Amino acid sequence: MGKLILTAETVLPVSSKPLKNASVLISDGRIREVGKSAALRKRYKGVNETDLGKGILLPGFVNAHTHLELGWMFKRLRSFRGFTGWLGQVIKEKRAGVADCEIVESVEEGIKANIRSGVTTVGEISSYGGIDKPLLKSSGLRTVLFREILDSNEGEADFSSLEKGALFEERLFPHSPYSCSPGVLKKALRFHRKNGVPLGIHLAESADEIKFVRGEENNLEKKIFPLIYKTPFKKPSADTPVTYLRKAGLLDGVRITLVHMVQVSGEEARELRELDAAIVLCPRSNFFLQVGAPPVREYAKFNRLGIGTDGLSSNYNLDYFEEMRFLHLLMSQSEGRRAAYLTVYAATLGGAGALYLEDKTGSIEPGKEADLIFLNNGGGSGDPYLSVISSTAWNVGMVMVRGEIIRTGNDTHPNI
Numbered sequence: 001m002g003k004l005i006l007t008a009e010t011v012l013p014v015s016s017k018p019l020k021n022a023s024v025l026i027s028d029g030r031i032r033e034v035g036k037s038a039a040l041r042k043r044y045k046g047v048n049e050t051d052l053g054k055g056i057l058l059p060g061f062v063n064a065h066t067h068l069e070l071g072w073m074f075k076r077l078r079s080f081r082g083f084t085g086w087l088g089q090v091i092k093e094k095r096a097g098v099a100d101c102e103i104v105e106s107v108e109e110g111i112k113a114n115i116r117s118g119v120t121t122v123g124e125i126s127s128y129g130g131i132d133k134p135l136l137k138s139s140g141l142r143t144v145l146f147r148e149i150l151d152s153n154e155g156e157a158d159f160s161s162l163e164k165g166a167l168f169e170e171r172l173f174p175h176s177p178y179s180c181s182p183g184v185l186k187k188a189l190r191f192h193r194k195n196g197v198p199l200g201i202h203l204a205e206s207a208d209e210i211k212f213v214r215g216e217e218n219n220l221e222k223k224i225f226p227l228i229y230k231t232p233f234k235k236p237s238a239d240t241p242v243t244y245l246r247k248a249g250l251l252d253g254v255r256i257t258l259v260h261m262v263q264v265s266g267e268e269a270r271e272l273r274e275l276d277a278a279i280v281l282c283p284r285s286n287f288f289l290q291v292g293a294p295p296v297r298e299y300a301k302f303n304r305l306g307i308g309t310d311g312l313s314s315n316y317n318l319d320y321f322e323e324m325r326f327l328h329l330l331m332s333q334s335e336g337r338r339a340a341y342l343t344v345y346a347a348t349l350g351g352a353g354a355l356y357l358e359d360k361t362g363s364i365e366p367g368k369e370a371d372l373i374f375l376n377n378g379g380g381s382g383d384p385y386l387s388v389i390s391s392t393a394w395n396v397g398m399v400m401v402r403g404e405i406i407r408t409g410n411d412t413h414p415n416i
Contacts, residue, residue, distance in 0.1 A: 003027040004403075005049040007037050008057035008374060010384050014348045015363035018384045023049070024057065026370045029403035034364055052374045052398065056384055058344075059363050060120025060371040060399065061320050062351030064280040065200075065259045067125045067311025068114075069132045071106030072098055074312035083206035083289050084219040090313055091227045100131060107132045110311075110318055111139045116393040117320035120371040120401045123200070123257070123280070123308065123355050125173055137168050140406035142371060144355050146173035146200045149188065151181050151230065162197060167402060173200040177244050178212050178220045181233045185248045192254060198278075198356045199250070200257040204241040204264050206291045213237075213244040242268045251275070255356055259308065262286050262294045269298035278304035278354040281346070283326045285310035296327070297334040305346045306354030320347070324389050340385035347388075374398040 004026045011022035013034060023040040025033040025047070033040065041049065076093050080086045114122055121142040126132050136143045147162075149172055162170040174180040174188045192199050204210075211218035213235070221232050238244035242264060245251045252275065259280045264272075272279070279302060281294050299305050307327055309318045316322075324343050331339035352362025361371040375388065376397040399407035 003032075003044065003047045005040055005044060005047050006052060006057060006372070006374075007049055008052045009054045010056045011364060012056050012058035012344070012384055012388070013364040014059055014345060015365050022057075024364060024370075024372070026403050029369055031364060031366055031368050031370050033366055053376075055374055055376045055395070055397065056387060057364070057372060057374050058388065059348040059352075059361065060373045060401065061118050061324075061347045062121040062123075062306055062355065062357075062362065063114055063117075063119045063309055063318075063320055064121075064123045064257070064306035064351045064354045065125070065282055065308025065310060066110070066114075066122055066318065067127075067313060068107045068110030068122070068136075068318075069103050069124075069126065069128055070311040070313040071110050072102040072312075077313065081290075082219070083291050084208055084223050086289050086314065087224055088227060091224070100128075103128055103131050104135065106312070107135045111135065111141065113318040114141065114320065115139075115399055115407050116396060117318070118373040118375070118393070118396045118399060119320050120373065120399060121352065121355070121357065121361055123306075125200075125311075137165075140167075140401055140404065142167045142357075142361060142401055143169070144357070145170045147171070148173045148175055149184060150175045150179045151184055162195075171197050171200060174250075176202040176205070176209070177235075177241055177248075178209060178224075179228075179230075182235055182248055185250055189249050189254070192256075196255075198255040198257065200259060201245070201250070202260055203245060203258045205260040205262055205286075206289075207263060209241050210263050213241055214239060240265070240268060242272070251277075257306075257354055257356075260286065260291075260294070261299075262291050264295055264298075266295060266298050269295050273298070273302055276303060278306075278356065280306040280308045280351070280354050281327060282308045282310040282315075282323075283330055284316070284323055285314040287326075288314050288316070293330055296330045300331055300335050300338075300342050302350070304350065304353035304356075304358075306351030307343075307346050319393065321389070321392055328389050337383075340383055340389055344385045344388050370400055370403040372398075372400045 007023040011019040023037040123144045127148040208218045236247040328343040349362035352358045375395045
């Protein structure tokens with residue numbers, strides 16, 4: 001792969017201040033230099049240059065938590081009351097069955113939706129035996145495929161054959177404290193200690209989860225356990241889901257991506273920040289499922305803070321710009337004008353950190369892999385970060401992953 005210079009009216013490195021009339025030198029899939037266009041042209045005479053024009057060149061977005069394989073469920077969902085009402089529907093629909101071709105179509109459409117939205121990295125949850133795996137491997141996207149583990153499938157889970165490549169890697173994802181017994185959590189922890197592969201888990205999503213870890217009467221054991229032929233199990237006593245995870249050994253000194261994190265106190269959030277915890281927020285999903293809003297005032301201070309669209313089983317669409325705008329509204333209440341930067345940070349470098357990929361992607365700086373997007377006209381605001389948030393998929397003029405362009409205009413990767 002030869003050298004290439006990408007030039008734009010504005011370059012938004014995220015890890016440093018915005019640059020006007022700037023360029024990025026790329027070779028062998030990596031960013032080699034960032035600076036003023038005139039200086040790079042002079043230094044690298046003869047290198048092919050693509051002038052992207054008026055707009056913003058920035059790191060590709062990180063959709064740090066999604067369920068592309070569940071896209072088919074959107075058409076089947078009916079009105080529900082509360083989190084457990086929704087979860088009960090999901091369980092019944094999955095048990096009713098779905099054709100493999102519908103899952104394939106869901107993943108393919110989900111990949112397209114993400115690329116259209118400027119996403120270059122996805123954290124996908126896989127629960128159908130890897131049907132989504134070949135589709136994501138050929139998509140051109142950087143992918144972390146989390147194999148979902150529950151008590152019901154733990155015996156079938158292969159803890160020894162996780163794949164890792166240049167753009168694709170597999171990890172384990174114990175579903176949640178209420179669907180994984182302490183024994184399953186310990187097994188995942190042993191694997192993590194032995195292999196160093198990060199984990200992921202849904203945590204502190206609903207009020208019923210708090211009641212569950214406290215040993216109080218709750219709708220998870222009352223309404224959900226009978227649906228999955230599960231009986232209440234012996235577990236550590238804890239006041240909160242975060243404390244429960246700590247007692248299970250999956251918090252201190254463990255690289256684990258914590259998803260949702262709605263039912264968390266300010267004090268707990270501050271303690272998690274001291275641990276450099278990795279958190280992914282899915283704010284539209286939280287409102288869709290009627291579980292409330294995460295404490296973004298505290299999370300705004302985190303280094304490893306990402307954004308996820310969740311899946312079409314718990315969201316209206318997979319539009320990443322809409323997800324950013326929703327988080328921006330929440331953050332604006334406490335962060336004011338900084339909310340725009342913090343939102344873009346969470347969509348890029350923070351999201352990369354939440355997946356423990358910050359050494360590879362998430363910012364425009366020498367040594368990082370060239371995961372870049374260009375927004376035509378960039379939303380039109382004088383603030384480049386607000387311009388990014390106010391953009392739409394129509395503004396996405398280019399998507400590049402590891403130096404390979406997978407979308408220009410309305411064209412996407414040929415394998416999609």
